[in-house]
Amino acid sequence: xxxxxxxxxxxxxxxxxxxxxxxxxxxxxxxxxxxxxxxxxxxxxxxxxxxxxxxxxxxxxxxxxxxxxxxxxxxxxxxxxxxxxxxxxxxxxxxxxxxxxxxxxxxxxxxxxxxxxxxxxxxxxxxxxxxxxxxxxxxxxxxxxxxxxxxxxxxxxxxxxxxxxxxxxxxxxxxxxxxxxxxxxxxxxxxxxxxxxxxxxxxxxxxxxxxxxxxxxxxxxxxxxxxxxxxxxxxxxxxxxxxxxxxxxxxxxxxxxxxxxxxxxxxxxxxxxxxxxxxxxxxx
Amino acid sequence: xxxxxxxxxxxxxxxxxxxxxxxxxxxxxxxxxxxxxxxxxxxxxxxxxxxxxxxxxxxxxxxxxxxxxxxxxxxxxxxxxxxxxxxxxxxxxxxxxxxxxxxxxxxxxxxxxxxxxxxxxxxxxxxxxxxxxxxxxxxxxxxxxxxxxxxxxxxxxxxxxxxxxxxxxxxxxxxxxxxxxxxxxxxxxxxxxxxxxxxxxxxxxxxxxxxxxxxxxxxxxxxxxxxxxxxxxxxxxxxxxxxxxxxxxxxxxxxxxxxxxxxxxxxxxxxxxxxxxxxxxxxx
Numbered sequence: 401x402x403x404x405x406x407x408x409x410x411x412x413x414x415x416x417x418x419x420x421x422x423x424x425x426x427x428x429x430x431x432x433x434x435x436x437x438x439x440x441x442x443x444x445x446x447x448x449x450x451x452x453x454x455x456x457x458x459x460x461x462x463x464x465x466x467x468x469x470x471x472x473x474x475x476x477x478x479x480x481x482x483x484x485x486x487x488x489x490x491x492x493x494x495x496x497x498x499x500x501x502x503x504x505x506x507x508x509x510x511x512x513x514x515x516x517x518x519x520x521x522x523x524x525x526x527x528x529x530x531x532x533x534x535x536x537x538x539x540x541x542x543x544x545x546x547x548x549x550x551x552x553x554x555x556x557x558x559x560x561x562x563x564x565x566x567x568x569x570x571x572x573x574x575x576x577x578x579x580x581x582x583x584x585x586x587x588x589x590x591x592x593x594x595x596x597x598x599x600x601x602x603x604x605x606x607x608x609x610x611x612x613x614x615x616x617x618x619x620x621x622x623x624x625x626x627x628x629x630x631x632x633x634x635x636x637x638x639x640x641x642x643x644x645x646x647x648x649x650x651x652x653x654x655x656x657x658x659x660x661x662x663x664x665x666x667x668x669x670x671x672x673x674x675x676x677x678x679x680x681x682x683x684x
Numbered sequence: 685x686x687x688x689x690x691x692x693x694x695x696x697x698x699x700x701x702x703x704x705x706x707x708x709x710x711x712x713x714x715x716x717x718x719x720x721x722x723x724x725x726x727x728x729x730x731x732x733x734x735x736x737x738x739x740x741x742x743x744x745x746x747x748x749x750x751x752x753x754x755x756x757x758x759x760x761x762x763x764x765x766x767x768x769x770x771x772x773x774x775x776x777x778x779x780x781x782x783x784x785x786x787x788x789x790x791x792x793x794x795x796x797x798x799x800x801x802x803x804x805x806x807x808x809x810x811x812x813x814x815x816x817x818x819x820x821x822x823x824x825x826x827x828x829x830x831x832x833x834x835x836x837x838x839x840x841x842x843x844x845x846x847x848x849x850x851x852x853x854x855x856x857x858x859x860x861x862x863x864x865x866x867x868x869x870x871x872x873x874x875x876x877x878x879x880x881x882x883x884x885x886x887x888x889x890x891x892x893x894x895x896x897x898x899x900x901x902x903x904x905x906x907x908x909x910x911x912x913x914x915x916x917x918x919x920x921x922x923x924x925x926x927x928x929x930x931x932x933x934x935x936x937x938x939x940x941x942x943x944x945x946x947x948x949x950x951x952x953x954x955x956x957x958x959x960x961x962x963x964x965x966x967x968x
Contacts, residue, residue, distance in 0.1 A: 523811035523819075530814040531852055535807075558875050566863060568815055579850060582875035584882070591842050591866035598868070 403552075403655040405627070407544075407665025410551040414669040415459055418676050422460045425679055432679035433462040434518065434672070435484045437495045439477065439503065440470030445496045448668075452494065455668045461675050464490065470500050477503055478511065485513045491682060492518035492675035515681065518674035520573070529573045532580045537674045542573035544666035545606055545627045546581075548657060554604065554625050557582035562599045564588045564615070564643070565608035570629055574606050595619070607643040617648040626656040629663050687836075687939040689911070691828075691949025694835040698953040699743055702960050706744045709963055716963035717746040718802065718956070719768045721779045723761065723787065724754030729780045732952075736778065739952045745959050748774065754784050761787055762795065769797045775966060776802035776959035799965065802958035804857070813857045816864045821958045826857035828950035829890055829911045830865075832941060838888065838909050841866035846883045848872045848899070848927070849892035854913055858890050879903070891927040901932040910940040913947050 425432055434456055438445050453463045466480055477499075484493050493516045499505045514524030514536045520543075525536030538546075549556065561583040565571035575585045583604065588595045599605050599619045605626045607615055612632040620626070630643030642659030650656055657663055709716055718740055722729050737747045750764055761783075768777050777800045783789045798808030798820045804827075809820030822830075833840065845867040849855035859869045867888065872879045883889050883903045889910045891899055896916040904910070914927030926943030934940055941947055 523807050526814050527807035527810040530810055530856065558877050560877075572814065572860075576856075579871060579873070582873070584870065584872060584876040586868065586870040587863060588868060589863070589866070592868040593842050593844075 402626075402650045402653045405548055405552050405625075405655050405657045405662065407548065407657065407662045410544075410548050410666045411669035413551060414547065414666070414673050418459050418673050421676050421680060425676070425683060426460070428683060430679055430683055431460075431462050431489075432491050432676045433464060433489055434492045434494060434675045435464045435466060435487075435490045437466045437468075437481065437484065437493060439468045439472055439496065439499055442496070448496075452668050452671055455672050456675070459672060461672055472500075472503075474503055478508070481508060481511055485511065485516065490516065491679040492516050494519050494671070495521075497521070516678060518671060518678060520674075526568070526573075529576050532576070537677070538577065539569045539573050540667045540670040540674070541570045541629060541663065542577060543670045544663050545570070545574050545608075545629060546577050547666055547670060548627060548663065549604070549625070552655065554655070556604070559583050559603040560601065561585050561604040561606065562588060562602035563606045563608065564595065564599065565606075565610065565629075567608065567610075570608040571606075574608065574629075578604070578606075609643055611643055612641050613643070613645045615643055615649065616645045617652065619644075620649045620652045622652060622654070624653040624655075626653050627663060628657050628659050631659055631664055686910075686934045686937045689832055689836050689909075689939050689941045689946065691832065691941065691946045694828075694832050694950045695953035697835060698831065698950070698957050702743050702957050705960050705964060709960070709967065710744070712967060714963055714967055715744075715746050715773075716775050716960045717748060717773055718776045718778060718959045719748045719750060719771075719774045721750045721752075721765065721768065721777060723752045723756055723780065723783055726780070732780075736952050736955055739956050740959070743956060745956055755786075756784075758787055762792070765792060765795055769795065769800065774800065775963040776800050778803050778955070779805075781805070800962060802955060802962060804853075804958075810852070810857075813860050816860070821961070822861065823853045823857050824951045824954045824958070825854045825913060825947065826861060827954045828947050829854070829858050829892075829913060830861050831950055831954060832911060832947065833888070833909070836939065838939070840888070843867050843887040844885065845869050845888040845890065846872060846886035847890045847892065848879065848883065849890075849894065849913075851892065851894075854892040855890075858892065858913075862888070862890075893927055895927055897925050897927070897929045899927055899933065900929045901936065903928075904933045904936045906936060906938070908937040908939075910937050911947060912941050912943050915943055915948055 456463045514522045517525045520537045520539035528535035529538045561578045563575045566589045596618045600621045608629040628642035628644045634641040640660045740747045798806045801809050804821045804823035812819035813822045845862045847859045850873045863869045880903045884905045892913040912926035912928045918925040924944045
């Protein structure tokens with residue numbers, strides 16, 4: 401039986417940490433504030449917005465919503481973004497992407513201030529995660545995976561970590577963050593041969609390919625710690641599943657995150673903590 | 685006997701490619717121009733400056749030198765950098781680092797325009813190499829290693845690459861560039877256990893730890909391609925040596941870069957090609 405690395409206690413610990421910081425900020429008359437810039441009415445954006453808002457309000461972070469119609473004029477959109485950048489009372493900006501096609505997403509990404517980039521998508525944040533400077537913010541999901549490993553005291557230094565997936569929101573940044581903690585990283589992707597051989601030889605596996613239940617028994621070995629970042633709806637089983645075939649991996653490995661209730665439960669707590677961090681940095 | 689992957693033919697090919705581009709630029713009345721900003725009189729800076737100047741002039745790239753005393757006033761230094769940023773006739777800026785301690789290097793790095801950052805040190809360039817956008821420029825040595833592999837037709841897709849060293853000028857960027865070519869990368873560093881076991885299992889090895897002749901027979905196996913980025917003066921042998929113990933690796937592997945005459949022979953050609961590329965991008 402593997403230890404279950406649940407996300408909730410990790411998120412709770414992040415919240416506790418935050419509450420202290422928020423109290424200190426309040427004493428200085430500062431209310432950490434997140435602006436959510438959403439264009440259009442995509443279901444997943446709205447769901448994420450709802451979750452983030454709830455989480456923010458629970459700890460005392462203010463949320464300001466800027467919702468624009470899907471066919472918003474380019475000028476209006478960029479004026480809004482500029483205003484949020486310049487607004488001293490806004491500490492973090494969550495800009496949902498992809499933007500509608502008529503808006504220049506690259507221009508928007510470049511315009512967004514790195515100091516307010518709590519979702520970790522600007523050049524400054526990406527360079528920060530690559531170089532291990534403390535600039536900008538790491539992508540929330542990648543940091544959530546790291547927070548879980550840290551919370552459960554998983555040793556990283558000198559360990560072999562296999563990362564499955566090379567996306568910019570999780571695979572690549574989490575690989576860099578593991579390396580900054582002195583793990584030896586191997587990044588597997590669609591062109592990698594013998595992925596199972598690589599993962600079997602690792603101490604830590606981060607599964608982030610987005611391929612539902614694609615990692616069966618042959619990918620794992622005894623004593624491993626597995627972080628499953630995937631989350632997909634399994635039509636057949638009528639439930640949410642990760643990239644790992646849980647019932648085959650769990651009896652074999654030493655610790656594993658559940659899906660749901662693992663990484664996903666930590667991601668918004670990380671987002672909110674970034675807003676608080678941004679407010680602290682600004683107040684110094 | 686391993687195939688010797690010499691740098692000179694690679695540099696020559698880069699030069700030939702450049703000459704065509706320079707001709708096209710000249711026809712538009714544009715002379716690609718590199719500014720070299722040097723503070724103080726460090727020997728290695730001066731040596732690199734001499735090599736770069738020679739290489740530039742050989743192909744028709746103009747060099748403008750801005751040399752400031754080691755105790756230059758901060759204001760004068762930043763004014764100079766700002767002027768180079770704004771000068772329409774300057775396409776690339778090579779700013780020697782580290783700067784003297786009284787100058788804010790981080791501020792300088794942030795001020796340098798990404799479009800003129802031919803040495804690949806700005807956030808924009810680092811994010812570019814991490815994300816594989818075409819923004820900025822890759823660090824020259826990392827790209828030199830890639831140019832050698834490309835020139836000699838080494839297949840990268842689906843191959844295992846072990847990178848030894850995680851520096852920002854070579855280890856990390858070359859790992860990302862290999863991954864963008866669909867290699868499966870493992871980054872080894874000082875905290876990695878059993879480095880030899882990892883490298884023996886790789887198809888391609890990039891040695892970039894800077895530890896002279898630290899990689900003996902046990903690190904290699906048959907059929908491998910080895911790129912040796914190290915270059916150190918061996919007092920005992922009275923010659924330049926790489927990170928690889930050449931006489932032990934060479935009989936075993938399938939191909940290897942010599943030191944000197946390998947990666948080092950390609951680096952300045954890459955720098956010059958970045959200046960030409962910057963001029964082309966600007967002329968579009």
